[in-house]
Amino acid sequence: MSITKPSLTVLAWGAAALTTLAAVMIFALAPEDADQGFSQKIFYVHVPIALTAYACFGLGAWKAYRLLATRGERYDLESYTGVHLGTIFGVLTLVTGAIWAKASWGVWWTWSSNQLVLFLVLFLFYCAYFMLRFSVEPGARRERISAVYALFGVALIPVSFFAIRLANDFIHPTVFTREGPQMTGEMFAAFCVSWASITLLAYVMYRVELAGKRIDANLRDLREALQP
């Protein structure tokens, strides 16, 4: 691993510390929301996870671009890991979003919540990324095709967001509207710390998973070299 990157242990401890701080602020410091009550606390985990998912998809796309621009072989694993983590956080967003919808509106799913629907579309899109990746022979061709698809994903995010907002104008008159909750100072502070901790956690997971995949690749080379 290039030395310029902060060491993994420092990051891991940082993530652990930040997460505990966030938990304390969310449940002890931040006051309960006026109308939603205690269930509003889901906001502090749901929204940061969604933002982290976007960040992971963006990282995956950036690494894919680097692969295409510089033919650097190492970017393929990085792009793959980024998209993989993005998908995990995407699923988490869907699940926590559904729980929040149940808590505040009594329904597990609502088509009028633009963000939820967007993550459903992205989930379908990025599952197809893995289907594509596992059905092409390993090699330069697979790396480039996966990279192109990852780049399309990032273009799809804003386009789908507008499509869904446009769709909501005629599929369902918006029954459940929820503009961003009005946040007091402590709430916003708790949100920021929670966001930072989840982002850092995601980066640590990214670095750990990437290291695992790199060791796998090196082992294959080693085995080939040592095989009689």
Place this chain on the structure above:
Amino acid sequence: MSSGEKYVAAAYGVFVVVVLVWVAILATKLARLERETGELARLARARPAGEQADG
């Protein structure tokens, strides 16, 4: 627990569970890697000295 608290617990619970599952998957991968590096180390030691030169 009121229904609100149940849902909050569920949301945070899911988050923690998913992270733990991810850790578990990494752990199994680590175990596999450990076993494989062991095998490779034996293979490397078992090779006759001569052949090691051209590696």
Place this chain on the structure above:
Amino acid sequence: MGEALLIRAAGLEKRFGSRSVFRPLSFDVSARGALVVTGPNGSGKTTLLRMLVGLAAPTRGTLDVALDRGRIGYVGHEPILYRELTALENLDLFGRLYRVPERRERIGMLLERFGLWEARAERVGTYSRGMTQRLALCRALLHEPDLLVLDEPHSALDDDGATLLDAELVSLAGSSALVVATHEPARLEALATQRLVLERA
């Protein structure tokens, strides 16, 4: 030092997943050279040739070919033609893509020379393997390439097809570079300026 170098390869490697196809290769081919590549099946001859024409990228090492794509002719294992199009239609399409001047005359002359004139309006799908191989040679020679890369060109040809090809190679040797992968190196003995023997990695 001989003429300018057309192809320079140093430490060339190609890896599929974890399996590398051949040991690192280094060789040069001059503008009028003729490289004959031999080696058992699976030793990577086809992979090497596909790298030379730009259809495959080396995993490691450097390869530069001082020619742009339009100046290279290639005959591979696959005929690289449309089975549902006729010989004329195939050569017309590739002639346009390669911007061949006086396309019709050039196509007529090549089909005549390779004995395909009578079958010019029939779909390539109806051709025998030998006729398809001859048409593939026409396609590769259509734009008078400066570098001709042939992957076991004699394999599907009958006797007069093979002698036809040998005559063609002799006339080309003077004006352009050749790289030929073959199991019959004897046929190209006179032409060869360099030889490369591949073994399985």
Place this chain on the structure above:
Amino acid sequence: MTAYLADVAALARKDLKLELRARDTLPAMLLFVLSTLVVFHFALPADAGEDAAYGLLWVALVFTALLGLARAWVAEREAGALDGLVLAPSDRSAIWLGKSLATLAFLVAAELVALPAFVVFFAPLDASALVGVVLASIGICAVGSLVSAMAAAARGREVLLPLLFLPLAIPLVVGGVGASISPDPGTYLVFLGLYDAVFAILSWAAFEYVVTE
């Protein structure tokens, strides 16, 4: 530039010639879109509103397009013809543009049958709906040609193509349906135009990386 367009024209003409000779894609698309519309008639409850019919028109169009896209690169995969196009000196994006235009021609031909049939079977189509169909068809063929080229390099490509294509087609369906039923179709048509611009340029730039190493 004219040489580039000449290459694109030659490639598109080749696809039309292949189709006229083999006649295996277009007739299938025409019959498929008609039979899908008939099936939808029975699928819709008697009192279903017109909006549902428009929605189903777009489902029929998308899956008809998928039929055409599944066959898009079959001729190139036979006998390594795609290598011939990749080896040619012309810019590789011309291969994509030629294929997109040919696929668009087949899709429009299928729509020339599907739209009148829809009007007869279900509900009228106004000008904005027709413009929506045209704009969406462009987007479908631009993205579809690229995505089917990706699937062509994979095992199990018939199954893979719809999975790769449908998420990307969702915005087109939204735009198309919106243009048909919304009182203010303008925003939907603008949205479709934006989609076409963004994804056509992206496909145009990315195609080279899908067919080369």
